[in-house]
Amino acid sequence: MSTDTLATAPPTPGRRRRYSQLSKSDKVWLSLMxxxxxxxxxxxxxxxxxxxxxxxFAEWDGIKLGTWQLVGFRNxxxxxxxxxxxxxxxxxxxxxxxxxxxxxxxxxxxxxxLLDKGVxxxxxxxxxxxxxxxxxxxxxxxxxxxxxxxxxxxLFNLGRDKPIDFVGxxxxxxxxxxxxxxxxxxxxxxxxxxxxxxxxxxxxxxMVLYLAGLKSVDSSLREAASIDGCNEWxxxxxxxxxxxxxINVVVLVITVIEALRAFDIIVALKQPVGTSVMGVLVKNxxxxxxxxxxxxxxxxxxxxxxxxxxxxxxxxxxxxxxxEL
Amino acid sequence: MSGQLTIVxxxxxxxxxxxxxxxxxxxxxxxxxxxxxxxxxxSSFRPYQETQTKGIFSWPDSLSFSNYRDAFTQGNMGxxxxxxxxxVVPSIVLILxxxxxxxxxVSRFSFRFNVALLLLFTAGNLLPAQVLFxxxxxxxxxxxxxxxxxxxxxxxxxxxxxxxxxxHVAFQTGFCTFVLSNYMKTIPKELNEAALVDGxxxxxxxxxxxxxxxxxxxAALATLEFTWLYNDFFWAVVLLNKGDERPITSSIxxxxxxxxxxxxxxxxxxxxxxxxxxxxxxxxxxxxISGLTLGASKG
Numbered sequence: 001m002s003t004d005t006l007a008t009a010p011p012t013p014g015r016r017r018r019y020s021q022l023s024k025s026d027k028v029w030l031s032l033m034x035x036x037x038x039x040x041x042x043x044x045x046x047x048x049x050x051x052x053x054x055x056x057f058a059e060w061d062g063i064k065l066g067t068w069q070l071v072g073f074r075n076x077x078x079x080x081x082x083x084x085x086x087x088x089x090x091x092x093x094x095x096x097x098x099x100x101x102x103x104x105x106x107x108x109x110x111x112x113x114l115l116d117k118g119v120x121x122x123x124x125x126x127x128x129x130x131x132x133x134x135x136x137x138x139x140x141x142x143x144x145x146x147x148x149x150x151x152x153x154x155l156f157n158l159g160r161d162k163p164i165d166f167v168g169x170x171x172x173x174x175x176x177x178x179x180x181x182x183x184x185x186x187x188x189x190x191x192x193x194x195x196x197x198x199x200x201x202x203x204x205x206x207m208v209l210y211l212a213g214l215k216s217v218d219s220s221l222r223e224a225a226s227i228d229g230c231n232e233w234x235x236x237x238x239x240x241x242x243x244x245x246x247i248n249v250v251v252l253v254i255t256v257i258e259a260l261r262a263f264d265i266i267v268a269l270k271q272p273v274g275t276s277v278m279g280v281l282v283k284n285x286x287x288x289x290x291x292x293x294x295x296x297x298x299x300x301x302x303x304x305x306x307x308x309x310x311x312x313x314x315x316x317x318x319x320x321x322x323x324e325l
Numbered sequence: 326m327s328g329q330l331t332i333v334x335x336x337x338x339x340x341x342x343x344x345x346x347x348x349x350x351x352x353x354x355x356x357x358x359x360x361x362x363x364x365x366x367x368s369s370f371r372p373y374q375e376t377q378t379k380g381i382f383s384w385p386d387s388l389s390f391s392n393y394r395d396a397f398t399q400g401n402m403g404x405x406x407x408x409x410x411x412x413v414v415p416s417i418v419l420i421l422x423x424x425x426x427x428x429x430x431v432s433r434f435s436f437r438f439n440v441a442l443l444l445l446f447t448a449g450n451l452l453p454a455q456v457l458f459x460x461x462x463x464x465x466x467x468x469x470x471x472x473x474x475x476x477x478x479x480x481x482x483x484x485x486x487x488x489x490x491x492x493h494v495a496f497q498t499g500f501c502t503f504v505l506s507n508y509m510k511t512i513p514k515e516l517n518e519a520a521l522v523d524g525x526x527x528x529x530x531x532x533x534x535x536x537x538x539x540x541x542x543x544a545a546l547a548t549l550e551f552t553w554l555y556n557d558f559f560w561a562v563v564l565l566n567k568g569d570e571r572p573i574t575s576s577i578x579x580x581x582x583x584x585x586x587x588x589x590x591x592x593x594x595x596x597x598x599x600x601x602x603x604x605x606x607x608x609x610x611x612x613x614i615s616g617l618t619l620g621a622s623k624g
Contacts (some may be wrong), residue, residue: 022434026527030430033531037427037498038442044461044495045449051460062459065467111354114347117339127610128355131362134606134613135599136556136574142595146588147364152377153588155364200361205617212618253451261453264558268578282455287462287563294459301456312451316444 049305056298062286068294075299085183087300090276092176092185094307097195097277098259104199105255108206113236115207116214126211129204137201138268144197145269166193170274188274194265202258206251213247214240253315260308278304362599369393369593376589392593400577400594409572412486412561413554416493417547423494424501424546425539429531432506433517443506450499454559461492462563477570488564489572493554501546504619508542509535545616548609552602573598 056075060068079087115122148156149166157163167190175186217240225235263279271280285297368381370388431439465483472478475485482488520530561575577594606613
């Protein structure tokens with residue numbers, strides 16, 4: 001590309017360089033730069049997601065290619081009727097997790113707000129609260145199982161005559177009778193115990209995001225609010241919180257996706273009875289003992305996918321409307 | 326309104342009593358936060374019989390590394406650490422390469438499908454892994470792969486670390502492209518134009534001008550991806566079926582049996598597994614936090 005062609009090109013201030021002004025080899029390079037990652041991502045992420053949708057309408061043992069056949073909505077009928085005692089408790093657990101993690105997000109926001117008050121040693125507090133986030137949920141599960149929940153020595157069993165089996169106890173704390181189900185769904189004691197372990201990790205994550213968000217809030221906004229006579233809660237509720245909208249959206253997405261994706265801690269602890277979630281149901285129907293139900297497993301997967309997609313679409317619309325590219 | 330007043334009002338000052346309350350609350354919380362890790366470290370150095378009878382809150386009769394030694398050998402952790410390195414290092418390099426070229430192309434040049442591509446990448450990264458895994462499993466199973474290029478004898482990609490690397494790269498490129506393209510948009514585009522005017526080719530502009538400017542973002546993403554991939558549990562469990570082929574995080578879940586009856590051994594194993602990420606976190610805390618907030622602050 002010579003300077004002449006650039007000089008004669010109409011000046012388009014604020015516009016990005018047009019693709020057509022590039023040399024041939026540059027165009028080839030750019031196509032490769034876009035093409036290779038895109039193909040990789042589409043082939044190994046989006047095509048499998050679509051294939052799962054197709055497989056959810058099929059019956060297949062997953063062993064021999066070509067033995068699968070389409071069966072229409074039969075797998076969905078199966079999971080919503082015959083297997084309702086598997087599907088709905090898992091969905092309910094995911095729902096409880098979502099509500100619980102949302103509360104944890106609020107706590108994380110509170111921590112961030114307090115640390116942003118010019119507390120001395122903010123960095124130390126921040127490191128402490130954030131530390132669990134770098135651990136895998138599997139390791140979090142093991143640490144809590146051996147140190148906090150252990151029947152023999154767990155700190156939660158400290159001073160109890162009859163130690164509680166936190167990980168094994170599938171007794172329900174409360175149950176809800178849904179009109180379309182024969183058996184009630186509810187929160188089991190061991191799932192509640194796992195929730196506490198997950199909170200330990202989630203709160204620090206959210207706190208760090210909000211700390212960054214709070215730092216970016218223009219201090220003159222708070223000044224204005226306090227001059228106008230807002231008390232602390234009003235200035236947070238009406239000024240700081242709305243200004244942090246981008247962070248709020250990210251935290252919401254993280255919370256929802258984490259709640260729907262939950263898997264590691266439950267499988268690492270050998271899937272105690274009563275702690276089933278959607279991710280575990282999908283996996284159990286596909287591999288390992290009881291696996292080989294590709295159609296049913298995929299149907300569970302599609303239910304999970306639809307729940308996620310709702311939020312993903314909402315998030316993307318939100319993000320790209322405000323940050324037009 | 327005087328200027329002095331506004332300066333005083335920047336951070337609402339609390340009365341002394343409230344300040345004490347604030348510190349008391351935060352310190353209590355911080356101590357509570359440290360209890361699980363502190364307890365795990367403490368009990369991991371003590372024999373199980375001792376903590377079982379005296380409880381974890383007790384003066385130690387003996388401290389030793391024997392739990393660590395046992396966990397390390399029983400868990401075959403030398404091998405599984407190597408497996409982790411074999412998966413994590415190439416994955417991070419490939420992820421950063423893929424996502425930076427992609428981000429460069431979509432953020433610095435205008436294509437017709439720019440927005441659509443970014444949407445695709447961002448959304449793809451949010452899909453739950455369980456939904457993708459069956460078709461991928463089948464694909465790897467039917468994909469012939471010479472045994473001499475892998476450490477399994479199945480003749481297919483299934484069960485090889487390469488399969489895990491491919492999935493990680495495809496999946497994580499979504500997130501990193503999103504972050505890097507946001508980052509690159511903050512670099513003035515006059516830089517590109519100047520380079521093009523001076524006759525630099527597209528790859529040269531990328532490698533010599535844009536990429537060096539992205540160093541902070543790349544460092545932040547590398548630290549973040551290191552913990553995510555190191556901590557990966559799902560893909561290793563479903564794609565690698567033999568226990569000692571698995572990376573460290575998923576292999577401890579596989580120990581079962583005798584391992585599970587000794588809580589202090591579990592604690593020691595957990596600490597061994599946690600150590601690399603904790604060390605990286607303590608050293609590179611800044612990168613971590615900026616990696617997370619880079620992804621978040623731009624939406």
